[in-house]
Amino acid sequence: MRRRKWKFQKFQHNNNVTKEKDSETKNDKTYISKDVKVNEEIIKERVGIGVSFDTGVRTLNILGREIQIYYVNGLCDMVAITELLKELMKLDVRDRETPYVREAIENHLTHVQVEYKDNIEDCITDMLSGLVFILVDGEEKAFVLDVRNYPGRSPEEPDNEKVVRGARDGYTENIIENTGLTRRRVRDERLRHEILQVGVRSKTDICISYIEDIADPDLVDIVRKELESIDIDGLPMADKVVEEYIVNQGGNPFPLVRYTERPDVAAVHLYEGHVIIMVDASPSVIITPTTFFHHVQHAEEYRQAPFIGTYLRWTRFFGMFVSLFILPLWLLMVLEPQLLPDALDYVGPNEDSNVSEFMQIAIAEFGIELMRMAAIHAPSPLTTALGLVAALLVGQIAVEVGLFTSEVILYVALAAVGTFATPSYELGIAVKIFRFILLIAVVSFQLPGFVIASTILLLLLVSIRSMNKPYMWPFLPFDGQALWQILIRTTVPNLRRRPSIVDPQDPVKQSPE
Structure with missing residues (x-):
């Protein structure tokens, strides 16, 4: 990962020197001037006020001082900003002669969260994140108020993690709501965000x-440092880009982190x-570190009785x-009937x-994919019709014309x-890839090919490490008690x-009775 980052920086240096110099200039802090007009010129040029319709500034004269409120439409709660303006206007009527202008304005900011920034870069970043900042003529610090109100949907049950019984809320694209x-x-007072x-x-x-007091501090430091080392223009694909930076996926198709949209699972x-x-802007959260067996668990198992949960788990394993x-x-x-x-x-x-049987399977697999x-890309009203067409084409006509045999259709189905029953979508795709590799090995070398390919698959799984944790724990290295809890849904x-596997500081979850 470090080598990839160095190469990326070298490529930028060799091909875009001007851009690198501009970035270095932007990293230099521009501190807020006491002259509010000087600040106004810099900010208008930087964020395009007057050019971009969604960025704006509201100027007031309060207690003989000019104050400026900077905001972005669509990201702010306009009701909160309106209440703030009303309170400041009332202040101008009541305390016109007070000499403590900054203190008076600060005491009349109708918001529970007020921060102070002394440079324009931080103010602009907060503004573009949905906060507002207030500049006061004659002052070298700005007031920053968190009035974010991101557009988005309400918490709903995730489509790919549904349960028969349980909570129906799920993460959204709003990091504050999440x-x-x-x-x-x-x-818990020790929960840290x-x-x-x-x-x-x-x-x-x-x-x-x-x-x-539970999470391993070394693990937290590793995650923090990996995130801080990311050097890229932006994260349009959100959590998936973050995953590729914090874990070395390489050519391994198996998922090294677990995604969930359920707050109870997190x-x-x-x-x-x-x-x-x-x-932010992703309804999925990343759980790390994870092993192979984290991807085969589902919340439904813990919403039923232990015996029923074990039955569901084994059905899923099968x-x-x-x-x-x-x-x-x-x-x-088929190839070796003996x-x-x-x-x-x-x-x-x-x-x-x-x-041939192999080509039938390959065509059917490709057709199902x-x-x-x-079905994913088609509009919802057309998915039913699409299913009927697929059933007719694959299930009936293809058999009648001699393209497929009925037995191939049965086993492909x-x-x-089984792929759709896998809780993790990423793991299901990885299983499908290795299924095709096994098919190629069988058609090429029959029984020896099947044995060798299966052995290579097991060795690959054993060799994988996620965040320096063995991927096949507790199977290898063996931990009998932990493996029992995976095989049997324990009360x-x-x-x-x-x-x-996570090296918790407090290994005891509950004391024995």
């Missing part, structure tokens, strides 16, 4: 959330000692296993086809259902210790 949804479930801005131009807000991981990363191995194993049995036991001699195509993408009163 921190509130988290704190509602973690009313550290905010920083990433992106030379975008100044995207990123929040690092953790519980101070709260559970905070209590365990994980670190949560929230990126679906994932079927998704990965059923097609390669079926193709292997491997079939007598009880399964019915397995295999009963009718001839003009296309194409239909999935079409089972593999697709909450029996979950007395936090996962050791």
Whole structure:
């Protein structure tokens, strides 16, 4: 990651020296002048007031001093700004002769959160984030008020993490709302929400959330330093760009961080000692560090009785296993019928086809993926019609014309259902990729190819490390108690210790009775 960053900086230096010099100039702080007119000229030139219709300034004369209120339409709560203007105008009527102008204005700012900035760069950044700042003639510090009111939707249940019973709220694209949804479930005075801005131009807000006396301080420092080291113009793809900077994904298709849009899931991981990363303008939060088994858990398992939760978990495990191995194993049995036991001699195509079994599977897999993408991009009223067309084309006409056999359609459908049953979308795509690799190995080398490809898959999983944590924990390295909790949905009163994989400062979750 460091080498990639160095190369990026070298490329900028060799190809855009002027831009680099401009960036260095912008990093120099321009401190607020006592002459408000000087500040006004600089700010108008920097943010384009008078050119951009959504940036503006309101000038008032209060107690013999000129004050200027800078704002951005669409990001501010105009009701709060109106109340502020009313209070300042009343102040001018009541206390015209007071010599303490700054103190009088400060005491009449009708807002609970007031900060002070002494340079124009910080003021402009806050303004473009939805805050307002107030300049007073003769003063070298500005008042900054947080009146953000970002446009967005209300918290709704995430489409890809639905539960039969449980909370129906979910994270939104508003980072302020997301921190509130988290704190509602973690009313601990030691919960920390550290905010920083990433992106030379975008100044995207990123929040690092953790519980101070649980999370590993070294882990928090690593996450903080990785975020602070990001050097890029902006984060238009939000959390996905952040993920690519903080973990070294490389050519590995398996997800190294977990995404969730459910505040209750994020709260559970905070209590365990994980670190949560929230990126403004993204409804998903990043949970780190995570292992392979974090991606196969679902909130529904903990909304049911332990026995039912275990049943759901094992059903999901079976679906994932079927998704990965059923097609390669079926193709292997077709290519080497002598491997079939007598009880399964019915397995295999009963009718001839003009296309080989491998090509049938490849075409069907490609067709299902194409239909999935079409369903995502198609308008909602057309998705039902699209499903009917797909069922007719793949399920009936393709079989009648001899392109597919019925058995291929059956096993491809089972593999697709297992993929959709995987809780993590990213993990489901990775399973699909390795399923195709296994198919290629089987059609090329039959049984030895299947064995070697499966072994390579296991070795790859064992070799992966996420945030310097073993990806296959607690299977390798082996932790019997933790593995039992993954295989069996343990009752909450029996979950007395936090996962050791995150190195929690307080490993005991609840004391024994």
